Amino acid sequence: MGNIRFIEHDGTEHTAEIEEGKSLMQAALDNAVPGIDADCGGSCACGTCHVIVDRRWLDKTGAISSIEEQMLDLTPEKEETSRLACQITLSEAMDGMVVRLPEFQM
Numbered sequence: 586m587g588n589i590r591f592i593e594h595d596g597t598e599h600t601a602e603i604e605e606g607k608s609l610m611q612a613a614l615d616n617a618v619p620g621i622d623a624d625c626g627g628s629c630a631c632g633t634c635h636v637i638v639d640r641r642w643l644d645k646t647g648a649i650s651s652i653e654e655q656m657l658d659l660t661p662e663k664e665e666t667s668r669l670a671c672q673i674t675l676s677e678a679m680d681g682m683v684v685r686l687p688e689f690q691m
């Protein structure tokens with residue numbers, strides 16, 4: 586199936602197996618990856634599932650919606666490749682993808 590690598594702000598790394606169709610947020614929660622709060626449960630309404638996608642994988646994560654963009658604009662640690670993990674649907678094409686976690690979720 587393949588794996589996703591999550592890297593915490595301090596460099597600690599976690600791996601989650603890709604389950605096709607599951608959200609990146611859910612994969613993080615199912616694998617006890619710290620730093621994904623997901624307060625709204627995946628409704629693109631809280632911004633607490635912020636991740637920074639490695640640039641090499643960004644085109645595999647799909648289009649960003651205007652609502653997601655607006656939520657990310659409220660995130661202090663927003664970077665050019667920031668995404669909300671609940672808005673990324675996993676596929677095998679993401680095997681090996683690396684995402685970094687911000688220091689704080691707001």
Ligand code: FES
Pocket residue numbers: 610622623624625626627628629630631632633634656669670671672
């Ligand atoms: S879980 Fe709330 S925006 Fe992603």
